[in-house]
Amino acid sequence: MRADYFAKKKRNTLSVLLILTVITLVSIFITEYNVVKGITSVPTAVQWALSNFYPTKESLSKLPDILEKLKETLLVSIAASTVGAVFALFFSILGSNTTGVNPLIKSVCRSIATFFRNIDVAAWAMILLFSFGQSSLTGYFALFFGSFGFLTRAFTETIDEASGSSVEALKATGAGYLSVIFQSVIPASLPQMISWVLFVIETNIRSATLIGLLTGSGIGFTFNLYYKNLSYDIASLVVIVIAFTILSIEFVSNYVRRAIL
Numbered sequence: 001m002r003a004d005y006f007a008k009k010k011r012n013t014l015s016v017l018l019i020l021t022v023i024t025l026v027s028i029f030i031t032e033y034n035v036v037k038g039i040t041s042v043p044t045a046v047q048w049a050l051s052n053f054y055p056t057k058e059s060l061s062k063l064p065d066i067l068e069k070l071k072e073t074l075l076v077s078i079a080a081s082t083v084g085a086v087f088a089l090f091f092s093i094l095g096s097n098t099t100g101v102n103p104l105i106k107s108v109c110r111s112i113a114t115f116f117r118n119i120d121v122a123a124w125a126m127i128l129l130f131s132f133g134q135s136s137l138t139g140y141f142a143l144f145f146g147s148f149g150f151l152t153r154a155f156t157e158t159i160d161e162a163s164g165s166s167v168e169a170l171k172a173t174g175a176g177y178l179s180v181i182f183q184s185v186i187p188a189s190l191p192q193m194i195s196w197v198l199f200v201i202e203t204n205i206r207s208a209t210l211i212g213l214l215t216g217s218g219i220g221f222t223f224n225l226y227y228k229n230l231s232y233d234i235a236s237l238v239v240i241v242i243a244f245t246i247l248s249i250e251f252v253s254n255y256v257r258r259a260i261l
Contacts (some may be wrong), residue, residue: 037146055237062234066222066241073218074245076140077204084147085155085197091148099159099185110156117149121207125214134216142211143204145214156195158189191260198253205249209242 028035093099095109119127126140132138212220218240226234 022029042123051231053236053239054233055240056233059231059233059237061239063237066219066234066238069219069222070241070245072136072160073212073220074205075209076136076218077143077208078201080140080143081147081197081201081204084144084200085151085193087148088151088155089193091152092122093181093185095152096159099181106109109152113149113152113156115149116145117153119145119149121146121204122210122214125211129214134214136215136217137210138215139208142215143208146199146207147204151196151200155193157187158196159185167220194260195257198256202246202250202253 027033039065052255053211091109091113094101095106095113100106100109121142124145125138128138128141132141208218208221209220210216215221215225219238223235223238223242226238
C-alpha cells in the first residue's frame with residue numbers, strides 16, 4: 001500500500017510538471033519569445049546597470065526630496081492598510097461561519113470581499129484614475145480596496161480557526177452576541193490579525209511604488225520622473241532607498257510577529 005501511495009504521488013507530480021512544461025512551450029510559441037536571445041542579453045543588461053545605474057555624489061543632493069516622497073508613500077500605505085483592516089474586521093465577523101448572523105448576510109459579506117480581493121491594486125488604480133485623476137487619493141483608495149478584500153478573507157479564516165471552541169463555550173453559558181465577540185473572538189484572533197495587517201502594510205509599500213507610476217504621486221512617480229529624464233544615478237538612489245525601507249519594515253514586522261505569536 002505504501003509503495004502504491006508513493007508511486008501514485010510520483011505520477012501526479014510528473015503529470016503536473018508535464019502540464020506546466022506544455023503550458024510554458026505554448027506560451028513561448030504564442031508570444032514568439034526568443035529564449036536564446038533573452039538569456040544572452042542578461043550579461044549586457046548587467047554590464048549596462050553596473051556602468052550607468054548607480055548613485056553619484058551629485059545625486060545625493062536629491063535625497064531630501066526622495067525621502068519626502070517616501071514619507072508620503074509610507075503614510076498612504078499604512079493608512080490604507082489600517083483603515084482597510086477596520087472595515088475587514090467588521091465584514092469578517094459577519095461573514096465568519098463562527099460568528100455570522102445569518103447565511104444571507106454571511107454570503108453577501110464574503111462575496112463583497114471576494115470581489116475586492118480578486119481585482120489587483122494596479123487595476124483599481126487605473127479604474128479610479130477616471131474618478132480622482134492622478135493624485136495620492138487614487139493610490140490610497142486602490143490600496144484600501146485591495147487591503148480590505150485580502151484582510152476580510154484572512155480575518156474570516158482566523159476567526160473560524162482561533163475562536164470556534166471558546167465561542168461555543170460562551171454561547172453555552174448564555175452569553176450575548178456582543179459578549180461573544182469582545183470576550184472571545186477578538187482576544188483569540190487579535191495576534192494573528194495584527195500579523196496579517198503587518199503583512200499587508202509590507203505588501204502595500206511595495207505596491208505603492210507601482211501605483212505611484214500610475215497616479216503620479218509618491219516614490220514611484222519620483223523614480224519614473226528621473227528614469228525618463230535619463231538621470232539614472234538619481235533613479236538608482238530611489239531604488240536603493242525603496243529597498244532599504246522595505247527591508248527595514250520587514251525586519252520590524254518579523255520582530256513584532258515573533259513577539260505576539
